[in-house]
Amino acid sequence: MPVYEYEHTDTPCDIGRAFEIRQSIHDAPLAVCPACGGPVKKLVSRVAVSAPKGNAQLKDMGFTKLVRRDDGVYENVTRRDGESRYMVRGRPETLPDVKRILRD
Template sequence: MPIYDYEHLNEPCSLGKTFEIKQSINEESLTQCPQCHGPVRKRISRINLSLPKSNTDLKDLGFTKLVKRDDGVYENVTRREGDSRYMEAGNPETIPNFSKTIRD
C-alpha cells in the first residue's frame, strides 16, 4: 500500500506538523487528522523509482536497448545468446528474438 504525507492546517497534534499514513490508492484523501480530528491536506511528495542503471540491468529486466550506430544500423547492447550484435534496417535476420524476453 502507498504511503501518503499529510499536513496539519492548524496547530499540529502529537503526530507533528506533517505525518505519513498508509492508504489504498482507491481511498479518498483525508480531510481530518485521524488523531486530533483537525483539518489536514495531502502533500505532494517525491516518489521512489528504481530505474535501471546499466545495460545489464535492462537486459535482466527483459528490455532490449538498441543504440544507433549508422544510417539504418543499430547496436543491440543488451543482446542475448543467438541475437545479432547489430540490427540492420531491411535485414530481418538481424532483428532481436523478442520471444526470449516477452512472457505472459
C-alpha cells in the first residue's frame, strides 16, 4: 500500500504538523487527523523513480532498444535468442518477436 502525507491546517498535534499514513489507493483522502481529530489536507509528494542503467536491465525488464545505424537500419541491442541483430526497413523477418516478449 502507498504512503501518503498529510498536513494539519490548524494547530498541529503530538504527531507534528505533517505526518504519513499508509492507505489503499482506493481509500478517500483523510479530512481529519487520526490522532487528534483536527482538520488535515493531503500533500503532493515527490517520488523516487530510477531508470534502468543499461541494455541488460532493459532486456531483463522486457524492453527492446533499437539504435539507428543507417537509413532504415536499426541495431537491436537488447536482442534475445533467435532475433535478428539488425532490423531493416522493408524486411519484416528482421522485426523483434513481440509475441515471445509480451504475455497476457
